[in-house]
Amino acid sequence: MPLLEVQGVTLTFRGLAALLNVGFSVEKGQVASLIGPNGAGKTSMLNCISGRYHPDEGRITLDDRDLLSMAAHDRVKAGLSRTFQNIALFKGLSVLDNLMVGRHVRLDYGLLSSLFYWGKARRKEDLHRRRIEEIIDFLGLSPYRHQVAGKLPYGVQKRVELGRALAGEPELLLLDEPMAGMNLEETEDMARYILDINEEWGITILLVEHDMGVVMDISDHVVVLDFGQILAAGTPAQIQSDPDVIAAYLGSDNAAFTGR
Ligand SMILES: Nc1ncnc2c1ncn2[C@@H]1O[C@H](COP(=O)(O)OP(=O)(O)OP(=O)(O)O)[C@@H](O)[C@H]1O
Numbered sequence: 001m002p003l004l005e006v007q008g009v010t011l012t013f014r015g016l017a018a019l020l021n022v023g024f025s026v027e028k029g030q031v032a033s034l035i036g037p038n039g040a041g042k043t044s045m046l047n048c049i050s051g052r053y054h055p056d057e058g059r060i061t062l063d064d065r066d067l068l069s070m071a072a073h074d075r076v077k078a079g080l081s082r083t084f085q086n087i088a089l090f091k092g093l094s095v096l097d098n099l100m101v102g103r104h105v106r107l108d109y110g111l112l113s114s115l116f117y118w119g120k121a122r123r124k125e126d127l128h129r130r131r132i133e134e135i136i137d138f139l140g141l142s143p144y145r146h147q148v149a150g151k152l153p154y155g156v157q158k159r160v161e162l163g164r165a166l167a168g169e170p171e172l173l174l175l176d177e178p179m180a181g182m183n184l185e186e187t188e189d190m191a192r193y194i195l196d197i198n199e200e201w202g203i204t205i206l207l208v209e210h211d212m213g214v215v216m217d218i219s220d221h222v223v224v225l226d227f228g229q230i231l232a233a234g235t236p237a238q239i240q241s242d243p244d245v246i247a248a249y250l251g252s253d254n255a256a257f258t259g260r
Helices: 042-050 072-077 095-106 111-116 118-138 156-168 184-201 212-218 234-240 243-252
Strands: 003-013 015-028 033-034 057-062 080-082 172-176 204-208 221-226 228-234
Touching: 003 033, 003 042, 015 057, 015 221, 033 042, 033 184, 033 212, 042 057, 042 072, 042 080, 042 172, 042 204, 057 234, 072 080, 072 172, 080 095, 080 156, 095 118, 095 156, 156 172, 184 204, 184 228, 212 234, 221 234, 228 234, 228 243
Parallel strands: 033 204, 033 221, 080 172, 172 204
Antiparallel strands: 003 015, 003 057, 221 228
């Protein structure tokens, strides 16, 4: 059974279809990528999954649970985290506080229960802090932990955002253009982090990314959108040799499909 299943999703803006009868799935444990030309509907698809947009039609399930009937914050509790194309951090808060905010969705005890079950609440708090420390170590954020997030270099902010998403302990992590605006070294670091998150932390990943080298290198499964519709889906090798994809997405520029 797939972890994420998207079936027949249609999303229109003032009568124009941004997504038309889109269906695809992501298996548990995969790194999957959603690619396509500008305006193909990739971010709209992520927005439908995370709850920012509500499709006119279709069904989206996470581990067989119906996401479309849940509010966005309940989807986070159900195991979904995401990052954004334009970094979404609390710019005036420290790195540590940004990660704690990401963790907050897991603080599932209220004030009353904290009073009555202080020991239990404190044990949970310890657990949360340990998890945050693991994320800080893993992403090399120790030197920045008390610094204000908005003043950090761009590549570090991207890592903090990734940390905030990880702090929610997702089953499925949605990444919207994680490499955008990065230089080669930062891109390679980010690709490594994504693979480690997948392999060591066991988190399934769906990313939207324009850097074809990275996509073909790190993905188990690639889904291609074009004009709001699915053009192809398969392994990187299948996608790289798909004539429809080459024609529609890349034109004659086949070089862009070559991995690093
Ligand atoms: N909030 C909105 N209101 C109106 N139209 C929208 C909205 N969001 C997206 N669209 C339209 O939906 C279509 C798909 O946009 P989307 O941003 O999902 O594409 P994309 O594949 O992510 O593009 P890019 O690679 O440039 O980020 C576009 O025609 C866009 O103008």
